[in-house]
Amino acid sequence: MRYLPLTETDRSAMLDAIGAPDVDALFSDVPPGLYLDGPIEGLPHHATEMAVEKHMRRLSKRNLAAADAPFFLGAGAYKHHVPATVDHIIQRGEFLTAYTPYQPEIAQGTLQMLFEFQTQVARLYGCAVANASMYDGSTACWEAVAMASRVTRRKRVVLSGALHPHYAEVVRTMAKFTEDEIAGASPSLTATPDDDGLIARIDENTASVVVQYPDILGRIPDLRKIAEAAHAKGAKLIVVNTEPVALGALEAPGNLGADIVVGEGQGIGVGLQFGGPYLGLFAITDPKLVRQMPGRLCGETVDADGKRGFVLTLSTREQHIRREKATSNICTNSGLCALAFSVHMTLLGEAGLRALAAENHRLACIASDRLAKLPGVEVLNTHFFNEFTLMLPTDTRQLVRDLADKGILGGVSLGKLFPQEDALSGGLLVTVTETTTEEDIETLASALEEALS
Known part of the structure; x- marks a missing residue:
């Protein structure tokens, strides 16, 4: 009972x-x-x-699993191969059962892992300091917006129209409680991002500019140009990355002028897992702002005998200090997912990550070239990493359902991502990773040709 x-x-x-x-x-x-x-x-x-x-x-059994079909979904959640070593290590008892390491003397392994994780994220993002992870990419995006507002003491936030709509919605939801003014926009269906249009919306009251890299349509914005414009107005540039493998091929955002870089780490070490748990990444380029960072920060020190050790250096979360003084009230740091990310990244190394990125891009180019040959199909992008947008002469929401009925997970409909934007209903976001075969690409091409005939 x-x-x-x-x-x-x-x-x-x-x-x-x-x-x-x-x-x-x-x-x-x-x-x-x-x-x-x-x-x-x-x-x-x-x-x-x-x-x-x-x-x-x-x-x-009514589900169509990612492993059982040609898979072209993406838009913030990516199917990459996760080595068996990752699962083996994260299931070790000392990691799987560990919680927040409040007692450093008995949690050196967990603390060292988080320290190494921070180093990996900082290098991946081209930043000076990274924290010990966040809840997920969308909440990390909001935390960056909140941090920028604290630092600049301004309340206006300019969102790129090509920011993932789910991330933008999280920002709008949280801003209801902080009185931040969110200036959003609709995505433009152009071959390259409308960087000039975004820059035109930055003014002297702007706290931060939020841009996705690559953006939700798979395009590559000019971060250096946007950073210069934001800094000229005293605003901070926040760069969101939803596909970490892309940074094996693209220049790190911190090297292009970003002040805060955030993103989703799921693409490295973490499976799709029905949508979670995932992993938020957060880093900054100016170490002077470290005390304004949300979440936790692990540091390296020495013990009483002079031996190397690790501790929680900063932990400005509401469960540790007074709520009104906290930099974050989203306390989960997805520690086990951070471990999975770190293990996979260690296995790859810099050369392995670059090779993985190159293979993703190679296969995406094959898919783009093949699909562009279909009657009625136009590839929107001129530049992309492993995601690109197709423009089709039909509502892609129904098309995606029809493809799924045929056992093909053929992409993400822009009509579903942006239901209020009728002009985007013919857009289909296609993602290709190293798990995609050329046979899968041909299967999708044949199915699309049949559907559009």
């Missing part, structure tokens, strides 16, 4: 204390259409444990 320790009197007292008339008021932000008005359809009201397991397995 259910254990309900609180009485109606207890619940009434708590509701009175917070000023809510009833429990339903706590969920007022949830749209009414999303509430359940009864049991979940398809699930029995009661069953044995074995019966439930069988039922759930039957339901799971």
Whole structure:
């Protein structure tokens, strides 16, 4: 039976204390259409444990798994090969069971791993300092916006129209509680990003400019040009990277003028995992601003005997200090995913990462050239890494569903990513990684040709 320790009197007292008339008021932000008005359809009201397991397995077989189909999805979540070594190491007991290492004397392995992880992220991003990871890429993006507002003491935030819409939505949601002014825009369907249009929106009240690299359409913005324009107005440039493998081929954002670089680390060491848990990366180019960074920072020191050791150097999170003094109220740092990232990055090394990036780009070029030959298909991009946008003479939302019915995960519909933008309904974002074969590319090409004929 259910254990309900609180009485109606207890619940009434708590509701009175917070000023809510009833429990339903706590969920007022949830749209009414999303509430359940009864049991979940398809699930029995009661069953044995074995019966439930069988039922759930039957339901799971309705999924089309990434490993079982030609896979061209991306848009912030990437299918890369994860070596078996990664899974072996992260399942070791000393890592798998460890939580926040508050006692450094018994957590040297975890602390050293986080220190090495920070070093890897800083080098990948071309930055001076990186933290010990964040919750995911989208919340790291918001934390960068909040940090820039603290540093500049301004409240206006300029978002590139080609920023991932989910990241932009997280920023808008969080800004409701900080009174930051979010100046967004719609993505332009041009072969190259509209850098000049973004620069024109920067003024003397701008705290930060947020640009994605590569952007949501797979294009490569001119970060140096945008950085110069932002700095001329006293604003900080925040660069978002959702595909870390791209930085094996592209110049690091910190070397191009970015002040804060954030992103999603899932593409290295972390599988797709039905959408999470993922890994937020966060780094800065100016070490003088380190105390304004969110999250935790591991440092190297020596112990009483002069031996090398590691500690939590900074931890300005609300669970450690006064809430109003905290730089972040999003406390999860995805430590196990950070370990997976670090192990995979160590296995690759610099040469391996560059080779992996080159293979991704090589296969993407093959796919782009093949698909561009199809009647009615136009490749939007002139430059890209492993993602590019196709413009098709049909609504790609239905097209993606039709391809899935044929066992092909053929890309991400821009109509789904930007449902309010009718002009984007014919856009299809195609992603190619080292796991894609030339046979997969031919399968997609044939299916698209048939669908568009």
